[in-house]
Amino acid sequence: xxxxxxxxxxxxAIKGVKVGYPLKLTINKKDVIESEFNPVFIxxxxxxxxxxxxxxxxxxAELADDIxxxxxxxxxxxxxxxxxxxxxxxxxxxxxGQLECPETGRVFPITDGIPNMLLNEDEV
Amino acid sequence: MTxxxxxxxxxxxxxxxxxxxxxxxxIVKLFSLQFRNLSEHRLKPFWLVEFPNDETAxxxxxxxxxxxxxxxxxxxxxxxxxxHKQLQNHVHSHQGALKEFFKAxxxxxxxxxxxxxxxxxxxxxxIETMDYLPIEGAVNLKNPQVEWWYLEFWxxxxxxxxxxxxxILFGRMLVHGQRHLIKQLSLKQRKFIGNTSMDAQLSLLxxxxxxxxxxxxxxxxxxxxxxxxxxxxxxxxxxxGADIDFMMVHARCRPSRISQKVREKDxxxxxxxxxxxCADRYMDVLVADFSNPLWHRRITFDSIITDPxxxxxxxxxKVETKVNPKDNTRTADMAHYPSTSHYALHHLYxxxxxxxxxxxxxxxxxxxxLPFHREDYNESIIPQHTHLRLVANSxxxxxGNAARRLLTYEKHIEYIKEDALNENSNDTQLTTAASQNFRxxxxxxxxEIESRQERxxxxxxxxxxxxxxxxxxxxxxxxxxxxxxxxxxxxxx
Numbered sequence: 064x065x066x067x068x069x070x071x072x073x074x075x076a077i078k079g080v081k082v083g084y085p086l087k088l089t090i091n092k093k094d095v096i097e098s099e100f101n102p103v104f105i106x107x108x109x110x111x112x113x114x115x116x117x118x119x120x121x122x123x124a125e126l127a128d129d130i131x132x133x134x135x136x137x138x139x140x141x142x143x144x145x146x147x148x149x150x151x152x153x154x155x156x157x158x159x160g161q162l163e164c165p166e167t168g169r170v171f172p173i174t175d176g177i178p179n180m181l182l183n184e185d186e187v
Numbered sequence: 188m189t190x191x192x193x194x195x196x197x198x199x200x201x202x203x204x205x206x207x208x209x210x211x212x213x214i215v216k217l218f219s220l221q222f223r224n225l226s227e228h229r230l231k232p233f234w235l236v237e238f239p240n241d242e243t244a245x246x247x248x249x250x251x252x253x254x255x256x257x258x259x260x261x262x263x264x265x266x267x268x269x270x271h272k273q274l275q276n277h278v279h280s281h282q283g284a285l286k287e288f289f290k291a292x293x294x295x296x297x298x299x300x301x302x303x304x305x306x307x308x309x310x311x312x313x314i315e316t317m318d319y320l321p322i323e324g325a326v327n328l329k330n331p332q333v334e335w336w337y338l339e340f341w342x343x344x345x346x347x348x349x350x351x352x353x354x355i356l357f358g359r360m361l362v363h364g365q366r367h368l369i370k371q372l373s374l375k376q377r378k379f380i381g382n383t384s385m386d387a388q389l390s391l392l393x394x395x396x397x398x399x400x401x402x403x404x405x406x407x408x409x410x411x412x413x414x415x416x417x418x419x420x421x422x423x424x425x426x427x428g429a430d431i432d433f434m435m436v437h438a439r440c441r442p443s444r445i446s447q448k449v450r451e452k453d454x455x456x457x458x459x460x461x462x463x464x465c466a467d468r469y470m471d472v473l474v475a476d477f478s479n480p481l482w483h484r485r486i487t488f489d490s491i492i493t494d495p496x497x498x499x500x501x502x503x504x505k506v507e508t509k510v511n512p513k514d515n516t517r518t519a520d521m522a523h524y525p526s527t528s529h530y531a532l533h534h535l536y537x538x539x540x541x542x543x544x545x546x547x548x549x550x551x552x553x554x555x556x557l558p559f560h561r562e563d564y565n566e567s568i569i570p571q572h573t574h575l576r577l578v579a580n581s582x583x584x585x586x587g588n589a590a591r592r593l594l595t596y597e598k599h600i601e602y603i604k605e606d607a608l609n610e611n612s613n614d615t616q617l618t619t620a621a622s623q624n625f626r627x628x629x630x631x632x633x634x635e636i637e638s639r640q641e642r643x644x645x646x647x648x649x650x651x652x653x654x655x656x657x658x659x660x661x662x663x664x665x666x667x668x669x670x671x672x673x674x675x676x677x678x679x680x
Contacts, residue, residue, distance in 0.1 A: 068427065068471040071486040076479035084483055098467040104402040104425060111485050153470075177436055180429075180475040183525045184506055187479055 064160075064178050066120040067152035070112050072178070074164035074171070077186050085116040086171070087163040088123045094156045094176075100149050106139050108152075117151070124155055192223065194260040195244055196338070196358055197234040199253050200366060203392065204230060207253040209579035209595065210395050217398045218246045232301055233340055233356060235263060245362050250422070252391045254364030258336050262357045267316075270355040275319060288359060289320070293327035296335045303341040303348050313337060317357070334360035346660065365391070371463070372417060378462050379454040381435060382443045382500045384414040389583070389593075393492050394418040396579060396595045397554045403489035404470075408477045408542065411435060411501070413456030415492045420460050420468035424489070428456065428472040429481070431504055431527070436474050478505035478530060478538055487548045495535055497558040497591075498626035505530040532558075532625060536570045540596070544574035547598040552578075558591045558625050574600045589629050 074083035114134035121130040129147040138144055162171040162178060171180055199207055208229050215222065220243050226235040238244050244257045262274035278285060288294075296317075298310040305313070314337065324332065340354040372387035374380050385393070393415060399405055401423030407415050410428025412435065420426050434440040438454040460469045475481050496503045504527035536557070543553035553575060559568055561584075569577060575596035584590045 064473070065471050068473070071483045072481065073483050076476075076481060101402060101467075107402060108404070111487060113483070113485065175437060177471075178473045179433065180473055180481055181431070181433070181525055182476070182479065182506055183523060187476075187506055 064157045064173050064176060065153055066117075066124065066155055066157070067108065067112075068178075069120055069157075069162070070116050070152075072162065072180065074162075074167070074169060076180075076182055077164060077167055077169055080164060080166045083164055083166060085113065085119060085165065087165060088120060088157075088160065089163070090123055090157050090160040092157075092159040093124070094158055095154050096156050098149075098153055100146060102142070102145050105145050105149055105152075109138055117148075121151055124151065126151055126155075192237045192239055193241070194224075194235060194237050194263075195361070196258040196260050196263075196356055197236055197247075198255045198258060198338075199232050199234065200255050201232050203253065203388065203581075203583065205581040205583070206392050206593065209581050209593075210251060210253050210392055211247075212579065213395050213398060213595075214247055214250045217250065217395075217400065220247060230343060231340065231354075233338060233354065235260065241361065248362040248364050250395055251364045252366065252368065252388060252395060255366060256363045257361045258338075258356075258358040259361050260356065260358045262355075264355055265353065266351070267355065270357070271316070271319075274317065274357055278320060288333045290323050291332040292324045293331045294322055294324045294333045294335065295326065295328055295331035296337060298337045298339075300339040300352075301341055302343065302345055303339070303352075313339075336360055368418075368421065372421065374414070377414075377417075378458045379412050379438050379456065380414070380443060381412040381440065383494070383496070384412045384443075385494055386414075387418070390415050390418040391421070393554050393593065394422050394424070396593065397490035397492045397552045399424040399490060399492075404487075406488045406491050406546075407493045408491070408539070409493050409495050410456065410472055411494070412438075413459055413472065415494060416456065417459055417463060417465075419490075419492055420465040421463060423468070425468050425470050426460075427470040427488075429475040429477065430472070431474070431476050431506075432501075433474045436472050476506045477535075477542075478507075482546060484545075486546060487551070488546055489548055489551050491543055491547060491551075491553045491555075493539070493553075493555045495532075495539065495555060496530075497532070497556075497629075498529075499558075499629055502527075503530040503532065503535060504528070533570075540570055540572040540575060543596060544572055544598060545602050549598055549601055551598050553594075553596040553598075555594055556591045557594055558585075558589060558629075560588050560625070560629075561590050562588065564590075569594065572596070574598055574602055587629075589625075 118132050121127045156176055157173055158176045160173045221239050222236050224237045248257050261277045264270035264273050296314050298313050338356040339352040341352050342349050369388045374384055399419045399422040403424040405419040405424035405426050407428045410430045416426035430436050442450050456472050457469050460466050506525045507528040576599045578597045579595035581593045582590055
């Protein structure tokens with residue numbers, strides 16, 4: 064799972080959960096897969112991102128030094144920051160780990176890089 | 188020179204005919220192309236159109252899957268004398284522009300006749316009727332500098348070929364469409380496929396319908412083996428997918444190739460994208476149940492391309508508590524597999540349209556298939572949503588009485604939450620009766636249950652009818668078996 068995907072996932076499907084965001088991320092094993100830097104795509108993605116979840120993901124991935132805690136005003140013009148965002152959001156692949164619902168503590172496992180967001184029948 | 192509109196022949200492959208108008212409109216919209224005087228007859232393989240310049244034609248050809256080639260038109264007529272007169276006039280009046288092609292060192296003329304066969308000799312004779320063309324170069328069939336095409340259209344019905352061709356056309360080959368991609372992305376060579384993988388041609392057509400552009404974010408909520416993501420990624424989209432089937436998403440389900448006993452370790456949706464050189468476009472796939480909300484409200488997709496399960500090859504499922512759960516002897520430490528129940532097609536489409544209304548960008552497109560029985564087709568079975576406008580609807584016949592339609596919706600109103608709360612139940616309109624029993628009726632050709640004897644009698648009656656029609660057309664019914672016996676006898680005598 065890439066950290067860009069992480070930024071959009073919620074656990075609001077669980078019965079009784081209202082927001083279910085952001086999920087608590089734990090990384091047990093990760094991989095770095097280099098990919099082509101596409102500034103246009105990142106700029107288009109930026110307004111959709113939740114910066115606090117980007118920052119917390121950076122902390123878990125031990126890249127917090129690269130990413131400012133609060134969203135700077137002119138991210139789009141800062142080529143260097145865009146590069147670092149690209150690395151954080153698209154090149155880090157969480158192979159093993161888990162996502163935890165902030166309200167209920169329900170854990171969604173990530174295996175082979177694929178998160179399993181399925182719920183049991185008594186949870187929906 | 189910008190005002191010099193030119194005429195072109197759009198030469199289409201005669202396959203998935205119902206999809207080509209929709210594809211044409213999509214590509215025109217994608218590149219904001221200008222065109223005029225498009226020919227009326229949309230079933231013909233040759234369309235005539237005017238573009239403002241060659242560049243427009245090249246842009247159109249750079250995406251079209253239905254298109255074979257674009258030919259710059261020199262002459263078009265319905266009779267031979269008229270055709271030659273026009274061609275001579277065109278060559279005369281465009282002397283300056285055509286000089287470079289007629290002066291080229293090598294050339295080739297190809298004769299293509301639709302719906303009537305001609306021998307090589309007859310084709311050469313046709314070429315020789317145009318001996319007035321001021322061609323200076325030498326013939327080169329392998330690697331010519333200029334290619335001219337002479338086309339004759341002999342109607343669409345192979346049982347009623349007219350005495351004279353309906354259209355005679357001549358022009359210079361300009362550019363080919365993208366049909367080579369069909370072979371390049373063929374399922375035969377693909378790393379990871381399953382029972383429901385969409386064939387390359389249709390999935391490319393879907394990506395065109397979805398107006399996938401470089402840098403788009405594309406989502407498939409019923410991803411399966413990712414066959415739709417492949418074509419979207421090929422056109423530059425960043426792809427994201429989800430599916431309820433854990434084994435499928437992890438590529439550990441039973442292989443669908445007959446020669447393959449177990450899945451190879453490196454099979455995956457990502458591997459498919461790598462195979463076609465678009466691994467950079469892979470975002471993620473995840474295991475998730477589409478009937479439950481998963482995505483943050485903020486995420487918007489540029490397009491959603493999907494082929495929902497119809498319950499034929501792949502079950503329609505969602506996670507739900509069964510009314511009478513089986514009493515079992517599970518203990519807490521055993522792995523638990525959530526129980527699934529039937530996800531009725533009309534609920535699935537209602538959820539899909541609602542999801543599209545919520546998560547598409549304004550102007551973004553939802554492209555999906557709807558299975559149905561041809562006898563109950565009418566406009567009202569098409570699911571509707573207040574926020575989505577249906578922009579295209581093309582049919583592909585399936586086995587027997589079944590068919591499916593490729594529906595393309597465009598989001599035209601911004602989704603507002605309060606709004607939806609008030610009229611939530613009215614947002615999606617669709618008749619439940621038609622879709623409810625698609626699966627049951629698919630397996631009974633007439634839509635009703637018939638015994639084996641009834642079926643045999645029905646088929647025999649059909650064969651008899653076919654034989655009579657053949658006789659009426661003056662064709663002698665040939666008995667294949669008797670012919671074979673005669674051949675064998677002749678061999679021994």
